[in-house]
Amino acid sequence: MKAPGIPANEQERLEAVREYNLLDTLPEEDYDIITKLTASICDTPISLISLMDVDRQFLKSHHGVPFTETPRDISFCGHTIVSSDNIFIIEDARIDERFHDNPLVTEQNAVFYAGVPLVNPNGYILGTLCILDTKPRNLTEVQKEALIALSRQTINLFELRKQNIELRELQEELKFRNNELKNFAGVVSHDMKMPLANMIVTADILKKKYGSELDEQAAEYISYLKDSSFTLSEYIEGLLQHYESERTASKQYEKFDIQQLLEEIVELLNINLDCEIHFPEENIEIVCNRVALEQIFLNLIGNSLKYNDKDKIEIIIDCQRKDNLYEFTIQDNGMGIPEDKINDIFNLFSIVGNLDRHGKKGNGIGLSTVKRIINNLGGTIEVDSTVGQGTTFTFTILQES
Numbered sequence: 525m526k527a528p529g530i531p532a533n534e535q536e537r538l539e540a541v542r543e544y545n546l547l548d549t550l551p552e553e554d555y556d557i558i559t560k561l562t563a564s565i566c567d568t569p570i571s572l573i574s575l576m577d578v579d580r581q582f583l584k585s586h587h588g589v590p591f592t593e594t595p596r597d598i599s600f601c602g603h604t605i606v607s608s609d610n611i612f613i614i615e616d617a618r619i620d621e622r623f624h625d626n627p628l629v630t631e632q633n634a635v636f637y638a639g640v641p642l643v644n645p646n647g648y649i650l651g652t653l654c655i656l657d658t659k660p661r662n663l664t665e666v667q668k669e670a671l672i673a674l675s676r677q678t679i680n681l682f683e684l685r686k687q688n689i690e691l692r693e694l695q696e697e698l699k700f701r702n703n704e705l706k707n708f709a710g711v712v713s714h715d716m717k718m719p720l721a722n723m724i725v726t727a728d729i730l731k732k733k734y735g736s737e738l739d740e741q742a743a744e745y746i747s748y749l750k751d752s753s754f755t756l757s758e759y760i761e762g763l764l765q766h767y768e769s770e771r772t773a774s775k776q777y778e779k780f781d782i783q784q785l786l787e788e789i790v791e792l793l794n795i796n797l798d799c800e801i802h803f804p805e806e807n808i809e810i811v812c813n814r815v816a817l818e819q820i821f822l823n824l825i826g827n828s829l830k831y832n833d834k835d836k837i838e839i840i841i842d843c844q845r846k847d848n849l850y851e852f853t854i855q856d857n858g859m860g861i862p863e864d865k866i867n868d869i870f871n872l873f874s875i876v877g878n879l880d881r882h883g884k885k886g887n888g889i890g891l892s893t894v895k896r897i898i899n900n901l902g903g904t905i906e907v908d909s910t911v912g913q914g915t916t917f918t919f920t921i922l923q924e925s
Contacts, residue, residue: 526622528602531649540648541575544686547582554681558653558674559587565670566663568636568655573678574601575651588656598627601652604639611668613638616660633658638668640675644682653678723753777924778814782843783807785814789821795829799837808843810850811924816897823890824854824917830880831915832858849903849920860911869907870895894919 531537541547555573563571570588574581581599583592596602600623604612614637617623628634639654653675663671727750731743738746783803790801810817828839840855861869872892898905902922909915 525598525624525626527597528599529606531606533648537576537648537650538578540644540646541577541650544575544650544682545689546575546584546682546685547577549584551585555585555678556587558678558681559585562653562655562671562674563587565674566638566655566667568657570656572601572654572656573642573651574599574654576601576605576649581651584651594628600628600634600637600656601639601654604652604654605641605649607641610672611638611640611663613663615662618660635659636661638663638671640671642675642679642682644679650679650682720753724750727753777812779809779811780814781807782810785810785818786821786841789818789825792822793826793829797829797837798835799829799839801825802838802840804841804843806843808845808850810843812850812921813901816901817921820894820897820919821854823894827890828854828856828858828915832856832881834858845923846920848923850923851918851920853916853918855914855916857914860913860915861907861909862911863909866907866909870905 559571559573563569568588571585572583572587572589573585574583576596576599579596580593581596581601583589583594586592600612600614600617603622614620614623617626617629617635617637623629626634634656636657636659637654639652641649642651642653643649653671655671727746731738731746735743786801786803825839825841829837834857838857840853842853842855844851870891872889895905898919898921903920905917905919907915907917
């Protein structure tokens with residue numbers, strides 16, 4: 525018996541085999557379909573998908589035999605991976621000096637063998653797709669072509685598995701990094717809230733106690749300090765809400781009327797402007813995460829109020845059931861959003877550039893938070909806007925039974 529040789533790039537080849545995480549894994553239907561189909565096309569009782577390890581060949585799929593591995597030094601596939609042929613064929617192992625006394629021949633009655641190397645995109649031979657029979661035989665050209673084609677499909681499955689593994693690892697890494705960022709933002713934001721509150725109170729004390737002694741410019745500086753502190757405080761609060769959005773979306777579902785919810789939101793907003801808000805004509809009963817929906821409406825209606833330069837603000841809200849979704853629209857007569865900015869407004873820290881009706885610039889957090897919450901509720905959000913005329917937000921969320 526002649527033992528198979530070792531490829532010149534054996535160490536690199538073994539590393540490539542392990543990248544696929546297939547050694548010692550359980551049977552999988554996708555691979556078993558290939559070996560069953562291969563055996564049928566080639567009319568053989570045995571078909572295998574093998575991976576060549578250091579001193580064994582592991583059978584990822586074994587059609588026609590009960591075992592899952594064999595020693596490498598007696599394997600026919602060991603010869604296949606060092607052969608330069610695209611198909612390595614043994615027509616009758618009993619009369620081949622390399623195999624006639626091989627235990628697979630003398631004990632398992634393996635007579636015919638044909639194997640195609642499984643070559644990954646980097647050129648490393650991972651193993652083989654092979655067939656065996658207990659009698660001597662030949663393959664037709666059609667069978668040979670089919671065997672090669674099925675070997676390529678096997679490699680495609682290997683690559684898909686590898687990509688899925690890499691994707692899962694990347695997702696875990698991103699999840700870990702996101703949690704780190706969330707924790708960092710939470711700690712920093714929390715620690716900054718008290719100093720900011722102290723700055724606001726101190727500005728009020730200075731203005732009250734020393735107001736008569738300050739000139740106009742000094743009073744403006746104190747007002748600027750207070751306004752800046754409020755702006756930073758709103759920024760921090762928005763950041764905290766953004767990173768808490770997943771937790772918000774996971775709260776329990778409730779049953780409530782849409783008009784009742786909107787009435788409470790309008791009351792919370794404490795609107796002191798000339799504003800007309802039209803509620804949905806039909807008072808639909810909704811079953812969903814009330815807290816999350818409230819936060820969405822607070823943000824979107826708040827934007828309709830802030831980014832509106834009209835003497836009289838008009839906001840029209842509608843709600844409809846569509847299949848298994850609730851669809852909401854919020855239409856206003858505000859400043860509108862430039863067409864070249866619409867695709868960016870839901871990105872974190874993206875700022876359209878418009879100053880609100882009080883001359884302040886947004887922080888680019890609110891709409892990103894809204895989109896995160898809506899996505900977590902199984903919905904989508906779209907926007908249609910015309911500069912100078914107004915904006916319409918349309919969003920959906922899944923109905924809960």
